[in-house]
Amino acid sequence: MTIEYEAKVINVDLDEIVEKINACGGRKVGEAFMRRYVYDIVPGDKSKWIRLRDTGKEITLTVKKIVHDGIDGTHEVEITVDDFELTNKLLNQLGYQPKSYQENRRTSFTLNGARLEIDQWPLIPPYLEIEGDSRDHVIQVASLLGFDEVQLTGENTIKTYARYGIDLNSIKELRFQDQD
Numbered sequence: 001m002t003i004e005y006e007a008k009v010i011n012v013d014l015d016e017i018v019e020k021i022n023a024c025g026g027r028k029v030g031e032a033f034m035r036r037y038v039y040d041i042v043p044g045d046k047s048k049w050i051r052l053r054d055t056g057k058e059i060t061l062t063v064k065k066i067v068h069d070g071i072d073g074t075h076e077v078e079i080t081v082d083d084f085e086l087t088n089k090l091l092n093q094l095g096y097q098p099k100s101y102q103e104n105r106r107t108s109f110t111l112n113g114a115r116l117e118i119d120q121w122p123l124i125p126p127y128l129e130i131e132g133d134s135r136d137h138v139i140q141v142a143s144l145l146g147f148d149e150v151q152l153t154g155e156n157t158i159k160t161y162a163r164y165g166i167d168l169n170s171i172k173e174l175r176f177q178d179q180d
Contacts, residue, residue: 001065001075006131007138007152009145010160014126017118018107020145026111032056033105037088037098046158046169050096054084055106061087066156071135073154102174114141121157122176124164 009017022028036053041063048065062078081087088098102121109116114137117129128145130152132138139149161168168174 001063001077003072004074004076004131005072005134005138006074006129007071007142007154008160009128009130009142009147009151010153010163011125012118012128014118014120017126017128017145021109021111021116024111024144026109026116029108029110030057031105031107033103035084035101035103037091038100038102039091039096040099041096050091052081052084052087052091052098059084059087064156069153069155069159071138071152071154074156099169100172100174103176105176112141112144114138116141121161122174123166124161127160 032055034053034055036051039050039052041048041050046066048063051060051062051064053060053062059081060078061081062076065075067073067075091098104122105120107118109118114130114132117131118126119129120126130138130141130145132141139152142149142152158168
């Protein structure tokens with residue numbers, strides 16, 4: 001499994017963080033509406049799951065494993081597939097039923113060789129993800145943006161939702177129109 005070197009800064013102001021990224025020399029590389037199905041590998045095991053995600057440009061099938069909540073705590077194996085719904089049907093035939101469907105919006109930037117993602121999810125404030133080549137690289141880019149290491153977390157989206165009193169595991173369909 002590949003190690004992701006990634007950290008989140010929770011509850012960012014959207015306009016302010018875009019301004020910071022631009023002021024530091026960041027470059028916007030795109031926007032995406034993303035949708036995903038999430039499947040339990042072993043029901044009840046929250047440390048490992050399957051994600052089928054469509055970014056609008058690419059569809060990936062990923063097994064994610066959380067080893068710990070640090071910057072280097074998520075391990076994954078990922079492949080590209082060519083059909084979102086057909087891959088879901090294939091997984092269904094293999095016995096995997098989606099435990100949830102989720103949507104989010106993402107604005108992507110690059111800065112000093114790192115990928116920055118501003119994620120907007122239904123029901124919670126936006127957050128910033130910083131993905132780099134190493135733990136130190138993530139911390140360096142965060143510092144450039146004015147964030148201390150103590151402000152960074154490697155927690156997954158389930159734990160991020162829990163910060164706001166929301167049990168993401170209990171939401172079968174997470175869509176933006178649900179906020180209306």
